[in-house]
Every structure is written in structure tokens, then in C-alpha cells.
Amino acid sequence: MTPLLLTDIERAVRRSWSADTSPPTLRSRWSPDNPARGQCGVTAMVLNDLLGGELIRGEVQVDGRFRDYHWWNRIGQGVELDLTREQFRPEEIVTGGTVIPRPPVAEWRRLRAEYELLRSRVLEELYRRQPERISLLARSARCT
Helix, strand or coil: CCCCCHHHHHHHHHHHCCHHHCCHHHHHHCECCECCCCCHHHHHHHHHHHHCCEEEEEEEEECCEEEEEEEEEEEHHHEEECCCHHHCCCCEEEEEEEEECCCCHHHCCCCHHHHHHHHHHHHHHHHHHCHHHHHHHHHHCCCC
16 A cells, blocks of 8 residues: 555645635635635645644734634644644744644634635545545544
8 A cells, every 4th residue: 555645635635725625705716826825724724634632723913913823733743744834924023833623624613614624625626546545544634
């Protein structure tokens, strides 16, 4: 069996982003020129499904004022993985980084549909490359 590499997962995630996987309030501003824009929360959750680890949340600030939250992952040995960091303009500064416990998907009030869509696209993309490996991964991926 061919090992699944982090680069395979990253490629699948990046190919799966679109306006409909970003928050409804940001869809009109989503662009293929900045495909990571608005994808951080759902991407962090999908990566958490696939890789485990912790969810990290920081604040996005402009001129020292809170604008939004930014999400990323911490996996084994404290390695931080952020596939959406490039979405920010130079004046948007991400500060802090707090571990946030993951609630069960059934309790989500926001972005559940977007998460489920991104997750299914990522698994489909990975399955095309390694069907035997992904069948096992899809069954074991944490989706609670």
C-alpha cells in the first residue's frame, strides 16, 4: 500500500476549496485568486478529522482591532499546520493561538454544510489517488 503523504492531503484540500465551502457572508468576496480566503475553519476541521491533533484559534487584527478569528491545526510533536495562512493581506495580523476543544458536528450552528461539502470533496480527491487507503481513512476519520 502506498503511504498517504501530507502533500497529498494538502493538494486535495486546495483543489476542494470554492465559494460554497466558505462562510455565506464571505462567498461574494471569494475568488480563485485567493482561494484560501474564508476556508480556515472548515479546513482545520477536515484536517483534524484526517490527522487528529488540536484545533488552534487566533485573532485576526487590523490596526490592533479584532476583525475575525483564524483557525489552524497542531498535530504530533507540536507541529502547527496552517493551509490557509496566505489568505491574509499584509495589514491583517494573526495574533495569539489558543487550543479550542472540538464540539461534535451535530452541535455546530455554523458552517456544518460547508464543512461536510469540503470533507466529502477532500475524501473524493484522495480516493481518486489511493482508493484502498482512503476507504479505510474515510471509515476511521473522526466525524462526530
